[in-house]
Amino acid sequence: MASAIEQKLELARLRERRAKARTARLRRSLDQANRRTRNQVKYTLGAAILALAESGKGEQMVAGLRRWLDHYLCRQEDRVVLRDTPFSLEPGEGHHGCK
Numbered sequence: 325m326a327s328a329i330e331q332k333l334e335l336a337r338l339r340e341r342r343a344k345a346r347t348a349r350l351r352r353s354l355d356q357a358n359r360r361t362r363n364q365v366k367y368t369l370g371a372a373i374l375a376l377a378e379s380g381k382g383e384q385m386v387a388g389l390r391r392w393l394d395h396y397l398c399r400q401e402d403r404v405v406l407r408d409t410p411f412s413l414e415p416g417e418g419h420h421g422c423k
C-alpha cells in the first residue's frame with residue numbers, strides 16, 4: 325500500500341513540475357508580447373513625431389522637444405543618433421540635466 329501512495333505522490337510532483345514549466349513558458353510569452361507592444365508604441369509615436377517635424381507644421385513642438393532633449397540626454401551616443409533629424413543637437417549645447 326505504501327508504494328501506491330508513493331506512486332501517487334510522484335505523479336502529483338510530476339504534474340506540479342509540468343504545471344510550473346507551463347506557467348513559466350506562458351509568463352515568458354506574455355512578457356515578450358508586452359515588450360513587442362511597448363516597442364511598437366514607441367516606434368509609432370516616434371514615427372508620428374518625426375513625420376510632423378519633417379512636414380514643417382510642428383515647429384513649436386520641435387523646438388520644445390529639442391530643448392527637452394538637450395536637457396535630458398546625457399550620453400553622447402544618444403545625441404549623435406539625432407544628428408540627421410529635425411531634433412539634432414549642436415555639439416556645443418549644454419547637458420543641463422546630466423550628472
